[in-house]
Amino acid sequence: MATLLVKNIHTLVTMDANRREITQGALYIRDHLIEQVGTTEELPQTADEILDLHNQYIVLPGLVNTHHHFYQTLTRVIPAAQNCTLFNWLKTLYPIWANLTADAVYVSTKMALAELILSGCTTASDHLYIYPNNCRLDDQIQAAQEMGVRFHPCRGSMSVGTSLGGLPPDSVVEKEADILKDSQRLIEQYHDRDRYSMLRLVLAPCSPFSVSTDLMKESAILARSYSKVRLHSHLAENQSDITYSLENFGMTPEDYAESVGWLGEDVWHAHCVQLSETALQKFAQTGTGVAHCPCSNMRLASGIAPIRRMLDLGVPVSIGVDGSASNDSGNLLQEVRMAFLLARVRECEVGAMTAREALEMATLGGAKVLGRDDIGSLLKGMAADFIAINLDRPQLAGALHDPVAALVFCQVDRVDYSFIHGKKIVDQGQLTTVELETLVEKTNHLAQKMVDAII
Numbered sequence: 001m002a003t004l005l006v007k008n009i010h011t012l013v014t015m016d017a018n019r020r021e022i023t024q025g026a027l028y029i030r031d032h033l034i035e036q037v038g039t040t041e042e043l044p045q046t047a048d049e050i051l052d053l054h055n056q057y058i059v060l061p062g063l064v065n066t067h068h069h070f071y072q073t074l075t076r077v078i079p080a081a082q083n084c085t086l087f088n089w090l091k092t093l094y095p096i097w098a099n100l101t102a103d104a105v106y107v108s109t110k111m112a113l114a115e116l117i118l119s120g121c122t123t124a125s126d127h128l129y130i131y132p133n134n135c136r137l138d139d140q141i142q143a144a145q146e147m148g149v150r151f152h153p154c155r156g157s158m159s160v161g162t163s164l165g166g167l168p169p170d171s172v173v174e175k176e177a178d179i180l181k182d183s184q185r186l187i188e189q190y191h192d193r194d195r196y197s198m199l200r201l202v203l204a205p206c207s208p209f210s211v212s213t214d215l216m217k218e219s220a221i222l223a224r225s226y227s228k229v230r231l232h233s234h235l236a237e238n239q240s241d242i243t244y245s246l247e248n249f250g251m252t253p254e255d256y257a258e259s260v261g262w263l264g265e266d267v268w269h270a271h272c273v274q275l276s277e278t279a280l281q282k283f284a285q286t287g288t289g290v291a292h293c294p295c296s297n298m299r300l301a302s303g304i305a306p307i308r309r310m311l312d313l314g315v316p317v318s319i320g321v322d323g324s325a326s327n328d329s330g331n332l333l334q335e336v337r338m339a340f341l342l343a344r345v346r347e348c349e350v351g352a353m354t355a356r357e358a359l360e361m362a363t364l365g366g367a368k369v370l371g372r373d374d375i376g377s378l379l380k381g382m383a384a385d386f387i388a389i390n391l392d393r394p395q396l397a398g399a400l401h402d403p404v405a406a407l408v409f410c411q412v413d414r415v416d417y418s419f420i421h422g423k424k425i426v427d428q429g430q431l432t433t434v435e436l437e438t439l440v441e442k443t444n445h446l447a448q449k450m451v452d453a454i455i
Contacts, residue, residue: 001031005047007040013060015377029384032422058403062122062385063332064366067270067291067320070112070126074447076328086238086300099453102139104446109143111443115330118414122385129156129206148425148433154204155183159211167209176215193228207234209244216260235269238302254279263288268369273303284313289369294338296322304346318369319362336362355408388417
């Protein structure tokens with residue numbers, strides 16, 4: 001098996017139990033696993049491949065993105081949706097998304113992943129819940145495999161259209177029997193429960209306002225009949241979410257989630273902006289996770305999630321960029337920075353969030369929410385997923401008093417190296433698995449085609 005030595009690291013952020021940060025650090029990797037971590041002087045001096053970082057780079061675990069809608073990369077900044085709150089935003093975009101094709105799913109997946117990977121992401125989860133025109137999750141899985149990312153695709157779904165009191169138009173919903181049948185097919189065809197897995201399936205009915213109670217219950221039963229298949233949905237994103245739940249189910253979102261079996265260590269919910277104190281206590285007691293999406297929450301004026309309180313209670317919290325039509329970016333490094341700043345704004349307290357806590361949410365927090373014990377930190381026996389950022393850049397000039405905190409305080413837009421499963425996916429700032437210029441051109445073409453189809 002091939003070996004890789006990464007040496008002369010200015011600062012190696014391990015995220016181990018002691019949160020060690022090693023100066024003049026080094027990593028020794030065999031195939032796809034980390035074999036040794038320490039100083040350059042302590043580690044072997046030879047390997048099949050040597051990456052000498054010349055004391056100019058900081059290295060940390062790859063970031064984990066736990067909530068996204070890749071296909072929305074095709075509908076960024078749609079004029080009619082620029083100033084809408086969540087429900088009206090959805091109603092404006094559903095007719096455009098109804099024109100989604102298999103090729104659009106494939107290309108948008110690659111485009112979204114390109115943006116994520118360049119901004120430090122090595123493990124990503126995506127929530128694909130709309131399947132018009134014979135689109136399949138398989139299209140997304142193929143694209144992700146070609147990009148080389150560690151992937152947790154969510155088989156999302158919508159089954160309650162407007163005729164049944166739901167939010168989406170009937171043209172974009174599916175029959176529940178078909179949803180469950182396809183969910184089982186995907187799990188049995190693709191799901192890999194083994195340690196260091198590159199692909200694990202998630203079942204993800206879209207939201208309480210787009211699926212039935214029966215589908216929520218049946219999806220939970222199906223997921224739990226397999227090992228390490230997790231559950232994901234949207235919950236308590238804004239005040240309209242709360243109102244819908246009270247009017248239609250006679251209970252709060254958290255009580256509804258509990259009633260359908262959607263609290264537990266194998267569940268994480270996106271947003272959770274409007275959860276009550278009682279709900280936060282329930283999440284903490286059950287180990288239910290949260291994907292914090294600060295930019296989307298601001299963009300749609302949903303509010304600021306109580307992240308400090310969640311962390312204090314022990315709720316597993318991770319970071320998600322959310323869909324590129326509600327962010328409208330997919331830069332995970334910038335999302336970490338925004339999570340850090342917003343926590344301080346919400347609490348009106350500078351101690352509400354530290355830079356290192358924000359990085360923990362994006363690494364260890366993401367790993368926990370996805371049920372992974374093999375990513376999120378750099379130590380012996382962990383997957384070789386790590387990123388390197390050159391400290392010699394304008395954004396970090398004058399900030400090297402604390403280079404780890406500088407990654408969050410300052411506006412760093414991309415990584416210089418990314419290794420996923422021991423493979424070099426970003427080399428000196430360039431993706432190795434896709435030709436970016438061509439991909440951008442294809443994305444723009446398909447985006448225009450989707451919009452033109454409704455004119």
